[in-house]
Amino acid sequence: MQSDRPTDVDDSFLAGKILVATPSIGDPRFDRSVILMCDHSAEHAMGIVINKPIEGIRLPELLEQLDIEACRQAPDRPVLLGGPVDRDRGFVIHTTDYMTPESSLPVCPGLALTATKDVLEAIASPHPPRRSLMALGYAGWGAGQLEDELTANAWLVTEPDAGLIFDTPDSAKWERALDLLGVTPEHLSALTGHA
Numbered sequence: 001m002q003s004d005r006p007t008d009v010d011d012s013f014l015a016g017k018i019l020v021a022t023p024s025i026g027d028p029r030f031d032r033s034v035i036l037m038c039d040h041s042a043e044h045a046m047g048i049v050i051n052k053p054i055e056g057i058r059l060p061e062l063l064e065q066l067d068i069e070a071c072r073q074a075p076d077r078p079v080l081l082g083g084p085v086d087r088d089r090g091f092v093i094h095t096t097d098y099m100t101p102e103s104s105l106p107v108c109p110g111l112a113l114t115a116t117k118d119v120l121e122a123i124a125s126p127h128p129p130r131r132s133l134m135a136l137g138y139a140g141w142g143a144g145q146l147e148d149e150l151t152a153n154a155w156l157v158t159e160p161d162a163g164l165i166f167d168t169p170d171s172a173k174w175e176r177a178l179d180l181l182g183v184t185p186e187h188l189s190a191l192t193g194h195a
Contacts, residue, residue: 013040014146016108018164019047020156020177022188025149029084032174035139036093036165038105038113045141048091048113050133050165051173053078059134062090063124066117074124078170082135091135092119093165098129108160131166156181156188 019035035047057079068074082091096112098104103116122128141149149155158181168176178185 014045014157015040016111016160018158018160018177020158020174020181022153022156024152025154030139033139034164034173034177035083036107036111036160038093038107038138040146043143045146047139048080048082048093048133048135049139050080050093050135051170052081053170054081054136057136059123062134063120066120068117068120068124073126074128077134080133080135080170082137083139085138085140087137089115089137090120091115091138092123092129092132093135094119094123094129094132098122098132110162111160111165131162133165156183 014037017037019033019037021030021033021035025031025033030049032051033049034051035049037045037047039046059077059079060074062079063074081087092114093107094112094114096104096106096110098114098119099106099112100114100116100118103118104112104114106112119129119132120134123132123134146155150157156178158177161177161180164173164176164180175185178188
């Protein structure tokens with residue numbers, strides 16, 4: 001499959017990277033957030049928060065509400081709050097063993113994002129994507145907004161890590177992401193001037 005990205009892509013764009021909120025984030029909605037960036041250009045940026053489970057919503061229940069057949073086969077995992085934008089819309093981060101050319105967006109090698117019902121049906125089927133996370137909503141930024149936040153040290157950037165995304169408990173993902181960067185929460189607080 002050919003990529004839609006031009007060959008002269010600016011490496012400063014962060015699609016496929018992980019953002020880790022610092023204490024300087026200044027927005028309680030993103031406190032200790034870990035975000036997989038799915039799209040980033042000069043015009044906009046979009047990512048999915050991967051460490052904020054929604055209280056009381058499990059994947060099989062959500063699939064049942066959506067009338068997805070065989071929802072009982074779906075793994076019993078939490079549904080994540082992917083961000084404050086479009087909270088009634090579902091987004092699935094998954095391995096690329098499941099892809100639909102019309103609706104799956106390649107994020108980084110081995111991972112894609114799909115926001116259509118067919119991926120949910122696949123998750124509930126006998127042949128689901130090898131690994132997946134379901135989120136409601138996403139984090140979005142307008143032109144230059146994310147770059148401004150990066151300049152203000154609101155986010156640290158690291159490479160994607162399947163162990164972090166899929167295997168680490170949600171409550172430990174922020175610390176694990178910092179660990180991948182070689183930073184401790186205490187060191188981070190000292191750097192940003194917060195206690």
